[in-house]
Amino acid sequence: MSDTSNPIQKIETRLQAITWEAPGIHSFELRRPDGGALPVFTAGAHIDLYLGNGMVRSYSLVNAQGETHRYIVGVNRDVASRGGSRYLHDTLKVGDSLTISAPRNNFPLNESAPHSVFIAGGIGVTPMYCMVQRMAALKASWQLFYSSRTPQHAAYREGIEALGKAAGQQVVFNYDQVPGGKMLDLKALIAGMAPSAHLYCCGPLPMLAAFEEACKGRAEETVHVEYFSAREAAATGGGFNVVLARSGKKVFVAEGKTILDALLDAGENAPFSCMEGVCGSCETKVVSGTPDHRDMILTDSERKAGKTMMICCSGSKSAELVLDL
Numbered sequence: 001m002s003d004t005s006n007p008i009q010k011i012e013t014r015l016q017a018i019t020w021e022a023p024g025i026h027s028f029e030l031r032r033p034d035g036g037a038l039p040v041f042t043a044g045a046h047i048d049l050y051l052g053n054g055m056v057r058s059y060s061l062v063n064a065q066g067e068t069h070r071y072i073v074g075v076n077r078d079v080a081s082r083g084g085s086r087y088l089h090d091t092l093k094v095g096d097s098l099t100i101s102a103p104r105n106n107f108p109l110n111e112s113a114p115h116s117v118f119i120a121g122g123i124g125v126t127p128m129y130c131m132v133q134r135m136a137a138l139k140a141s142w143q144l145f146y147s148s149r150t151p152q153h154a155a156y157r158e159g160i161e162a163l164g165k166a167a168g169q170q171v172v173f174n175y176d177q178v179p180g181g182k183m184l185d186l187k188a189l190i191a192g193m194a195p196s197a198h199l200y201c202c203g204p205l206p207m208l209a210a211f212e213e214a215c216k217g218r219a220e221e222t223v224h225v226e227y228f229s230a231r232e233a234a235a236t237g238g239g240f241n242v243v244l245a246r247s248g249k250k251v252f253v254a255e256g257k258t259i260l261d262a263l264l265d266a267g268e269n270a271p272f273s274c275m276e277g278v279c280g281s282c283e284t285k286v287v288s289g290t291p292d293h294r295d296m297i298l299t300d301s302e303r304k305a306g307k308t309m310m311i312c313c314s315g316s317k318s319a320e321l322v323l324d325l
């Protein structure tokens with residue numbers, strides 16, 4: 001769960017550099033045009049990019065926690081792109097201006113864990129690279145398992161390899177599309193991890209599903225997952241009222257609409273970014289009522305507690321939902 005009390009802070013940046021990292025993957029380095037400091041961030045944080053085509057996309061920060069002169073995001077030019085990664089790769093040029101959000105962190109590190117295990121698949125390595133840099137700076141005990149198609153497809157491979165060597169920690173690369181290559185056996189891998197170890201996973205949906213399955217039975221607070229895309233469809237059944245606690249205004253959510261759709265249609269100002277339950281920008285406190293959670297951020301305990309919800313994708317199980325808006 002992230003901080004729901006702050007509206008989204010927007011920052012004007014300039015695209016300082018674009019770097020080729022692997023086939024289809026570029027790093028985009030952003031700085032303030034005046035050279036000033038950017039807000040501090042913690043490992044695992046992401047920023048939203050407000051693209052010139054009207055889209056908003058969230059990307060994890062790759063660079064080291066503590067850097068405030070720049071943000072770096074790694075972006076895969078997704079062949080199934082809805083326009084976000086394509087715009088970044090095909091339209092943006094060095095020197096262009098770009099509005100971004102301040103960093104938010106839905107995937108924080110537990111820095112006091114006795115041992116941490118990071119499992120990355122493909123472009124899911126981006127938050128992990130930032131996290132292992134932090135772990136190395138803390139001289140903590142960690143391992144990274146990084147799966148990609150081939151060595152050439154493993155973005156940031158050289159930097160990660162060097163970091164593991166310098167820190168004296170294990171980095172294992174797994175290539176599943178080389179002769180004899182196999183998918184990582186997450187079940188076997190996780191079965192061998194101490195119960196006190198904290199496990200982190202970011203990658204494609206099948207990998208995340210296998211990870212969550214393999215982590216069943218482990219303490220919830222030791223299992224950390226970051227989704228890049230929605231696993232569940234948004235709740236659009238409608239047929240309930242949302243009451244805005246601060247003004248008392250009542251908004252009916254009709255069938256086919258999300259809560260966010262209904263609020264925007266009613267002229268209300270609500271924060272949002274990804275609109276698919278993965279970024280946390282729309283997290284809203286629930287005063288009363290029972291949310292029908294569909295996001296990829298809240299843990300099972302947080303869902304059961306029902307204190308906050310993502311209004312871009314979650315609905316209501318009760319006839320009325322009172323929100324702190």
Ligand code: FES
Nearest residue numbers: 273275280282312
């Ligand atoms: S807008 Fe991203 S989680 Fe709702």
